Structure formats: structure tokens, C-alpha cells
Amino acid sequence: MKFLRKGLLVFLFAVASPMVALAGPVNINTADAETISHELQGIGMSKARAIVEYRENHGPFKSHDDLTLVKGIGARTLEINRENILLEVVAKKSK
Numbered sequence: 001m002k003f004l005r006k007g008l009l010v011f012l013f014a015v016a017s018p019m020v021a022l023a024g025p026v027n028i029n030t031a032d033a034e035t036i037s038h039e040l041q042g043i044g045m046s047k048a049r050a051i052v053e054y055r056e057n058h059g060p061f062k063s064h065d066d067l068t069l070v071k072g073i074g075a076r077t078l079e080i081n082r083e084n085i086l087l088e089v090v091a092k093k094s095k
Contacts, residue, residue, distance in 0.1 A: 024039045024084060025039070025084050025085075025086050026039040026040060026084060026085065026086060027086040027087070027088050028051060028055070028061055028067065028085055028086070028087065029055065029060040029061055029086075029087060029088060029089050030088070031052075032052065033045060033048035033049045033051070033052045034048070036048035036051055036052070039084065040081045040084060040085070041077075041080050041081055042076075042077045042080055042081070043073075043077065043081070046072070047070070047072045047073060047077075050070050050071055050072055050073075051067070051070050051073070054069065054070045060087075060089045061087055062087070063087070064078060064082055064085055064087065065078070067085065
């Protein structure tokens with residue numbers, strides 16, 4: 001019986017694992033709102049749009065802590081996502 005129970009648990013874990021959403025690295029200086037909301041925990045579309053709007057109005061984020069300047073993004077949200085927030089600045093090509 002124990003063998004059957006362990007086998008069932010392994011099977012359920014194998015089936016459910018791909019369904020678990022894990023946050024992934026996202027460059028908040030280039031990502032669109034949909035990508036930000038999908039990749040960062042605790043950030044829905046409303047907060048993601050606020051991040052993009054802030055970036056467009058104030059320029060690229062220079063540090064992780066700058067993200068807390070966006071309304072609705074607090075220290076806890078930042079800490080949960082710190083490892084997945086990239087800050088690479090992509091230079092615009094001049095014509």
C-alpha cells in the first residue's frame with residue numbers, strides 16, 4: 001500500500017509540476033506590461049502598466065530599489081522578485 005501511495009504522489013507531482021508558474025528573469029527596462037505581470041510574482045496587469053508608464057516618464061530604472069518609486073510596488077514585492085528583476089539598459093539606435 002505504501003508503494004502505491006508513493007507512486008501516486010510521484011505521478012501527481014510529475015503531472016502538476018509543469019502547471020506551477022515560476023517567475024523568470026525579466027528586464028524591467030525593456031519588457032512590456034504583459035511580460036512583467038506574467039514573470040513577476042504579485043504584480044498584475046495594473047501594477048505592470050504602472051511600471052511601464054513610470055519607465056516611459058522617468059527613464060530606465062537604475063537600481064532595483066527604484067522600482068519602489070512606482071505606486072503600488074512596495075519593499076515586500078521588490079524582495080520577492082529581486083532575483084528575477086534585470087536592469088539592463090538597451091541603447092536606442094540613432095538614425
